[in-house]
Amino acid sequence: MSTEAIALPRTEPASRPFVDALHEWVTTVDHKRLGILYIVYALIFLVIGGVEATVLRIQLIRPHNDFVSPQVFNRMFTMHGTTMIFFVAMPLGFGFANYLIPLMIGARDMAFPRLNAFSFWLMAFGGFLLYFSLVGANGLYGAGNAPDVGWFAYAPLTSQTFSVGHSTDFWTLGLLVSGFGSIGTAINIIATVLCMRCPGMILGKMPLLAWLNLVMAGLVVLAVSPLTAAQLMLLVDRYLGGHFFDTQAGGSAVIWMHFFWIFGHPEVYVLVMPAFAFASEIIPVFSRKPIFGYPIMVGATVAIGFVSMSVWAHHMFTVGMSSAANTFFVLSTMAISVPTGIKIFNWLATMWGGKIEFKTPMLFCIAFLFQFLIAGLTGIMLSVAPFNWQLANSYFVVAHFHYVIVGGIMFMMFAAFYYWFPKMTGKMCSETLGKWHFWLFLIGFHLTFDFMHIPGLLGMPRRIYTYEPGRGWDTWNLIVTIGVFFQTIATLVFVVNLLWSYFKGKAAGNDPWDAWTLEWSTASPPPAYNFATIPEVKSRRPLWDLKHPNDPDWKYE
Amino acid sequence: MQTSGMQTRRMNNSFARGVLHVVGALVCGKLSFGESGAPSTSPTNIFAPASTPADSIFGLSLFVLAVTAAIFVVVASLLVYCVVKFKKRKDDDGREPAQVYGSNQVELAWTVIPVLIVAALFMATARVIATVQNPQPGNALEVIAVGHQFWWEYRYPRLQVVTANELHVPVSDPAHPTPTFIKLLSADTDHSFWVPRLAGKTDLIPNHPNSMWIDPHETGLYLGQCAQYCGTQHAKMLLRIYVQSQNDFDHWIQEQRQPGRRSTDASQGQRIFETTACMNCHTVAGTAANGRFGPDLTHLMSRDTIAAGAAPNTPENLRLWIRNPEAIKPGSLMPAMELNDQELDALTSYLETLR
Numbered sequence: 001m002s003t004e005a006i007a008l009p010r011t012e013p014a015s016r017p018f019v020d021a022l023h024e025w026v027t028t029v030d031h032k033r034l035g036i037l038y039i040v041y042a043l044i045f046l047v048i049g050g051v052e053a054t055v056l057r058i059q060l061i062r063p064h065n066d067f068v069s070p071q072v073f074n075r076m077f078t079m080h081g082t083t084m085i086f087f088v089a090m091p092l093g094f095g096f097a098n099y100l101i102p103l104m105i106g107a108r109d110m111a112f113p114r115l116n117a118f119s120f121w122l123m124a125f126g127g128f129l130l131y132f133s134l135v136g137a138n139g140l141y142g143a144g145n146a147p148d149v150g151w152f153a154y155a156p157l158t159s160q161t162f163s164v165g166h167s168t169d170f171w172t173l174g175l176l177v178s179g180f181g182s183i184g185t186a187i188n189i190i191a192t193v194l195c196m197r198c199p200g201m202i203l204g205k206m207p208l209l210a211w212l213n214l215v216m217a218g219l220v221v222l223a224v225s226p227l228t229a230a231q232l233m234l235l236v237d238r239y240l241g242g243h244f245f246d247t248q249a250g251g252s253a254v255i256w257m258h259f260f261w262i263f264g265h266p267e268v269y270v271l272v273m274p275a276f277a278f279a280s281e282i283i284p285v286f287s288r289k290p291i292f293g294y295p296i297m298v299g300a301t302v303a304i305g306f307v308s309m310s311v312w313a314h315h316m317f318t319v320g321m322s323s324a325a326n327t328f329f330v331l332s333t334m335a336i337s338v339p340t341g342i343k344i345f346n347w348l349a350t351m352w353g354g355k356i357e358f359k360t361p362m363l364f365c366i367a368f369l370f371q372f373l374i375a376g377l378t379g380i381m382l383s384v385a386p387f388n389w390q391l392a393n394s395y396f397v398v399a400h401f402h403y404v405i406v407g408g409i410m411f412m413m414f415a416a417f418y419y420w421f422p423k424m425t426g427k428m429c430s431e432t433l434g435k436w437h438f439w440l441f442l443i444g445f446h447l448t449f450d451f452m453h454i455p456g457l458l459g460m461p462r463r464i465y466t467y468e469p470g471r472g473w474d475t476w477n478l479i480v481t482i483g484v485f486f487q488t489i490a491t492l493v494f495v496v497n498l499l500w501s502y503f504k505g506k507a508a509g510n511d512p513w514d515a516w517t518l519e520w521s522t523a524s525p526p527p528a529y530n531f532a533t534i535p536e537v538k539s540r541r542p543l544w545d546l547k548h549p550n551d552p553d554w555k556y557e
Numbered sequence: 558m559q560t561s562g563m564q565t566r567r568m569n570n571s572f573a574r575g576v577l578h579v580v581g582a583l584v585c586g587k588l589s590f591g592e593s594g595a596p597s598t599s600p601t602n603i604f605a606p607a608s609t610p611a612d613s614i615f616g617l618s619l620f621v622l623a624v625t626a627a628i629f630v631v632v633a634s635l636l637v638y639c640v641v642k643f644k645k646r647k648d649d650d651g652r653e654p655a656q657v658y659g660s661n662q663v664e665l666a667w668t669v670i671p672v673l674i675v676a677a678l679f680m681a682t683a684r685v686i687a688t689v690q691n692p693q694p695g696n697a698l699e700v701i702a703v704g705h706q707f708w709w710e711y712r713y714p715r716l717q718v719v720t721a722n723e724l725h726v727p728v729s730d731p732a733h734p735t736p737t738f739i740k741l742l743s744a745d746t747d748h749s750f751w752v753p754r755l756a757g758k759t760d761l762i763p764n765h766p767n768s769m770w771i772d773p774h775e776t777g778l779y780l781g782q783c784a785q786y787c788g789t790q791h792a793k794m795l796l797r798i799y800v801q802s803q804n805d806f807d808h809w810i811q812e813q814r815q816p817g818r819r820s821t822d823a824s825q826g827q828r829i830f831e832t833t834a835c836m837n838c839h840t841v842a843g844t845a846a847n848g849r850f851g852p853d854l855t856h857l858m859s860r861d862t863i864a865a866g867a868a869p870n871t872p873e874n875l876r877l878w879i880r881n882p883e884a885i886k887p888g889s890l891m892p893a894m895e896l897n898d899q900e901l902d903a904l905t906s907y908l909e910t911l912r
Contacts, residue, residue, distance in 0.1 A: 070789050070888050150786045156763060157746045157788060162706075247763035253747060254765055287643070293659035318749060318785075319760045320741075320767035323690040327683050334675045338668065345667040348635050355645040355654050366640060373632050377625040384621050384678065386614045386685045389757020390603040393749060393784045459601025459753040461784040464792035471780075472599030548653075556658060 029113035030528055034120050035099025036424065041124055042091040043495075045083050048131075050491060052080040057448075057481040063469040073465035074148040075167075079130075081151030082171065085267070086178055087127040089405065092413050093274035094123075094185050097213045099424065101189065103519035103526060104207045106198025106535045111191035119184035126178025133170030147171035150463060152264065153234075155245030155256035160238055169238065172231045179228045186220035189213055198518075200537040204298075205557070207517050207540065208280035208291060211298050215305040216273035222309060223266035230259035254319060261312035269308040271405065275372075275412035276301070276343060279365055282419050283347050285515045286362035287354030290541060290553070293346045300339035300346075307336045317388040326385045333383035340376055344369065359513075360434030364415035367442055371407030375400060378453070393463075396456025402449050414441070414494065421498070422512045426524040427505030433497035437490050444486025451479045516541035600780045603753040607779070608729075608771045609736075610689045610756035617685045624678060689757075697738045697770065698726060704741070704748030704761035704783070706890055707790035708852055708865040718813040719840070721852030722865045725799045727806040729772035735803070736772035746788060752781030752796050760785050773800040782866075789888030795866030813856055816843030826907025829900050834892065841911060851891065857911040864889065876905045 025033060055076050059067045068076070098116065102109055110116045133146050147167040149157050158168045193214045197206065234256075236242035243249040245256045284291045291297060314333045317326055347369060356362065378400040382388050391397060414437070421429050455473040467473055511520040521543055522531055539545055539553035598605050606612040702724070703710040711720050726737040741750055743761040750769065751758035759769040773779065783794035801809065827844070830836060836846035842855040857863075860870055867886045868874045877884055880901055882891040896904065 070792065074786075074789060074791075148789075154747050154786070157786070162746055162788065247765075250764065252764065253762050288645075288653050290656055290658055292657065293664050296659065296664045318758050319762060320765065323686050326686050326690070330682050330686070331679050334679055338671045338675060341671045342664070342668060344632065346664075348632075348639055349657075349659075349663065351639040351643055353654055353657060354643050355649060356640065356643050357645050366636070369636055370633065373629065373636070377629055380625055380678070381618070381621050384617060384682045386682065386689060386757060387618045387621055389689075389759070390611075390614055390618070390753060392758060393751075457603055458599040459603060459751070459781065461749075461751065461782060463786040464782075466792050468795070471601055553656075556656075 027117075029109075029117045031098050031102050031110045031113065031116060032424075032526065032528075032530075034116050035095045035097075037120055038091045038095030038098060038123075041120075041127070042088045042095060045087040045091075045127060047491075049080050049083040049088055050488065052076045052083065054484055054488060056080065057484045059465060060467070060477050061481040062478065063467050063474055065466060068465070070465040071145075071148065074150075074463070075146040077463055078147050078150055078153075078171070082130060082147070082175070083127075084405070085151065085271070086175060087123075087130070089271045089409060090182060091123060093216065093271060094120075094182070096274060096278070096413075096416055096420070097189055097216070098185070100420065100519060101192055101210055101213060102196065103423075103522070103530055104517050105193065105196060105201055105210055106518050106531060106537065107192065107196035108530050108534075110188050111196055112188050115184050116188050119181040119188065122181030122184065123178040124181075126174045126176075126181060129177060130170055130174030133167050133174075136166065136170070152260050153256075154260075155234075155251075155253045156247045158234060158238075158256075159246055161248070169235075172234055172238075176228060176231045176235075179224045179231070182220050182224050183228075186217035186224075189217035190221070193217075198535050198537060204295070205537060205540050208294070208297055208301075209277040209517075212273045212277035212280065212301055215301050216270050216277075219266045219270050219273070219305055219308065223263045223270065226259050227263035230256060230263070233259075254316075257316050257319060258312070261315040262309075264315060265312040266308050268401075268404065269304060271409050273301070274416075275368070275409040278412045278416040278419070279347055279368060281517065282361050282415055283350050283365050285513050286357045286359060286365070287351045288357075289350055289354040290516075290544075291346065292349035292352075294540065294557075296342060297346055300342045303339040304336060307332060307339070311336060314383055314385075314388070317385045318392045330383055330385050334380065337376060337380055337383075344373060344376075359418075360429065360431060360438060361415040361419040363435070363438045364411045364418070367438070368408055368411040368415065371403055371411065371445075375403035375408055378403065391456060393461055394456035395460045395462055396453050398462050399449050399452035399456060402452070407445060407449065411441075411445075414438075417494075417498070419513070420519075421501065422508030423519055423524050423526070425502055425505070426508050427501050428508045428512060429501045429505060430497050433493055433500065437493040437497060440486055440490035440493060444483045444488075444490055447483025447486060448480050449483070451476050451483070511543070514547075516543040518542055521546075601753045605754055607775050607777075608755040608773045610769070610771060611754055613685050613688050614757055617681060620681055621678065624674060628674070697736045699738055699740070700724065700726070701740045701742060702750060702761065704743040704745075704750075704787070704794075705850075706745050706788050707783070707794040707886070709794070709796065710744075710852065713810070716810055716814070718810055719842075719853045720813060720856065721860075722795075722862065723797045723799060723860050725801060725806060725809050726771070726773065727803045728776045728800050729774065731772075731774065734772050736770050738768060738770045741767040741769065747785045748783045748787045748794070749785035750781075750796065751784035752779050752798050754779050755781075755798065758784045771798075773798075776800045776802055776805075790886055793865060793867040793886050793889075795862075797862065797866055809859075812859065816855070823903075823907040823910045826903040826905070829896070829904045830907055833894060833896070835894070835904075854908065854911055857908055859912060864891075872905055872909060875908055876901055879904060 025037065028034060055068060056073065059065055059073055098110065145167055147170060149163060149168055149171065153168070153171065156162060193206070193210050233242065233244040237244050237246055243251040245251045245253060247253050280291055280297065311329060311333045313321065313325065313329045382391055382397065382400060418429050418434055455476045458472045460467060460471065460473045508524045510522065510524055518535055518537070521535065535542065539557050541553045545552040545554060603611070604615060606615040699713070699715055701712040701714060703712070709722050711724050727735050729735045739750070741759055741761040743763040745763065748761040749758045750761060755771040755773055756769055759767050761767065777800055779798040779800060781796035783791055783796070787794065831845050836848055838848040838851035840847050840849065840853045840855060858870070862868060863870045863874060863878055864886050868878070874885070878891070879894050879896065881893050882889050883893070
């Protein structure tokens with residue numbers, strides 16, 4: 001013992017690679033690492049939400065099925081909706097925004113790196129809190145269970161009378177906590193876009209991705225705040241004797257609907273703006289042309305942002321509003337289709353006259369255009385209030401918004417993965433696996449969501465754990481469920497592709513797609529400081545100028 | 558009720574309507590067996606209207622479907638054309654295509670045309686909103702529908718009739734309309750009243766009375782179900798509307814106005830009903846039972862189904878429902894009554910006398 005004590009102490013601590021790496025990731029304030037954390041976090045919840053969807057669809061494969069009890073079914077659709085909106089779609093959008101915006105505007109980080117880390121961890125703990133309900137929601141009784149009030153949690157189903165135990169509290173607190181995270185990230189994005197651009201990049205020369213995320217972030221601030229307020233009011237109702245939504249004591253169930261949907265509709269645009277952003281970057285590169293009508297695209301984006309704040313009550317055409325109110329919300333809802341249509345036409349015009357390369361990201365973009373067109377048209381049908389009196393809360397609506405969220409947003413998220421994966425990892429994704437993923441997912445998507453419209457037209461309401469035979473719904477539900485299995489396999493192919501490409505993929509180099517925006521001018525993956533020297537730009541496509549010194553963009557813009 | 562403008566449009570729509578019926582029959586025909594005897598389509602098909610509100614919506618929906626279909630054809634063709642025509646060729650020379658940054662004329666065109674389409678859609682919509690959300694005429698039958706977790710209470714205030722789950726209304730001849738106005742209330746959470754062939758849905762919200770109206774043109778049974786998530790058994794909160802000729806309806810009202818019939822051989826069952834928890838929730842008019850939490854059972858045997866349409870009204874189902882409601886409708890608020898076999902038999906026989 002004494003001899004050992006004489007030995008010289010080691011000057012460096014034992015090497016602990018896993019702990020060190022974990023420590024670096026947990027304490028990071030680097031926008032790229034936080035972006036990847038957001039994305040990985042969202043992918044984990046995507047798998048969880050997908051399993052929940054599969055349970056729902058197996059239960060509905062035939063009438064009077066008893067795969068799960070009504071209680072379990074109701075929890076599953078509540079968790080599926082809440083998870084996919086708040087813990088998959090939003091963090092995916094934030095993740096790409098975090099990763100890409102500083103790189104695309106020639107900055108070294110976001111405006112507030114520590115706020116950025118704080119916001120991510122708030123959102124992360126919000127998700128954990130929601131799922132902790134499975135352990136803790138019944139409080140003293142031991143076994144927990146998940147919330148079962150639906151993702152829009154209409155009052156008074158959320159009151160103590162109808163929702164005993166703590167499951168609704170986990171839902172409320174989970175969204176409250178992640179809501180603060182979302183607002184923090186949104187403020188950060190706004191500050192970054194407005195203050196951190198490199199020399200020469202005036203607002204009018206900013207990549208469209210930055211513009212769309214700026215509007216998205218503005219909507220998050222405006223939309224998540226009322227939701228947060230409503231969650232606090234609900235907590236006051238449940239625990240401090242408030243009567244905001246307590247109909248037995250003169251409160252109003254309709255006020256909750258207004259609060260929820262003044263969040264809920266802009267939220268759709270919060271989710272779709274990143275999809276628009278990816279399309280506006282990817283389609284030009286694979287068509288080998290600049291985006292058509294850049295100023296109009298910016299104008300349409302800002303117009304959508306404003307109009308989307310005035311359409312919320314089209315979710316409430318059946319709650320007995322006056323005919324004047326109904327008519328107003330028909331008009332505002334239809335009006336939003338004009339700037340959205342302009343965007344689709346501009347993307348088509350970008351492809352027009354180009355030389356289109358059908359790499360995996362572009363395949364997802366083309367499917368996005370097709371599916372988003374259909375989603376927009378069923379949206380017009382739903383905006384027609386009388387037609388909506390039939391379609392609201394039916395499977396037609398479920399099909400419509402899955403067309404938007406899966407067919408539109410999710411397809412563009414996949415496109416973004418394939419497009420920016422080389423930048424994030426330095427490795428190319430496998431084109432073969434990518435195309436398998438694309439085609440399998442496309443088939444599964446259309447089997448599920450095309451045929452899902454029909455039972456809605458035949459009178460099938462949403463959120464029912466089982467249905468009667470003889471209504472003409474059976475075959476359609478069977479087909480819809482079969483499509484889910486294709487989507488599951490496709491998602492597995494996607495995950496395999498990400499893992500395989502990360503370890504075995506070809507080296508990507510700085511600029512594998514011969515693209516034009518600043519992120520492709522630095523190494524893949526970019527160093528912590530992004531750019532050795534801060535770039536200076538003269539046009540919207542700085543790398544085009546670099547590659548074509550005789551024919552630069554700034555002469556024509 | 559029918560405006561002449563509406564009739565003109567309906568005639569104009571007759572061709573489109575025929576086409577849609579054929580398509581509907583092809584799509585849905587072999588897959589459903591109409592419980593109501595509706596012609597080979599789904600009994601809850603929104604494209605088979607049988608009442609003015611549903612019909613106005615149907616006419617408007619045809620217009621909207623036509624417009625959106627036209628937009629789809631144009632834009633999808635442009636997309637397909639782009640993909641086929643501007644694909645990068647194998648023998649490509651490797652040069653970048655002409656760089657086009659935009660065109661204000663083209664942008665103007667695809668802004669103005671959608672604005673015009675929106676204007677047309679909006680005006681057609683506003684007209685139908687006004688038609689359907691119009692005031693109540695004096696001669697209408699008045700019904701109050703109260704949504705409960707997970708069943709429907711119906712009250713006819715002027716006729717002093719109370720029933721549950723199966724609504725009876727008279728048929729309405731378009732020449733001499735006898736519409737039914739339904740005031741929608743809720744006793745607990747949100748519900749929604751949706752019988753697709755008769756009208757669009759309207760929510761029943763506590764502390765927020767709503768109303769809707771129907772004027773069914775044909776007799777028969779019309780089906781629907783609650784369309785707003787209201788709790789565990791939202792799925793089995795089914796709607797059944799029996800549309801009857803005026804005579805049959807008057808006859809039904811006469812029967813419903815009678816007090817519950819007594820039968821001496823069921824006195825044991827009645828005693829069980831009145832000495833257990835049954836009477837806390839259920840009413841049998843003319844007896845001591847006057848609970849309001851569950852359905853009125855005064856004329857239980859005049860109904861085809863029990864548990865809000867979840868099961869046919871047979872003695873076996875009634876007995877099972879009293880013994881173990883979870884077997885028919887898990888999560889319903891009807892408690893298992895914990896009676897022995899003999900008590901169950903007696904109680905079931907008593908309920909069977911409530912005609």
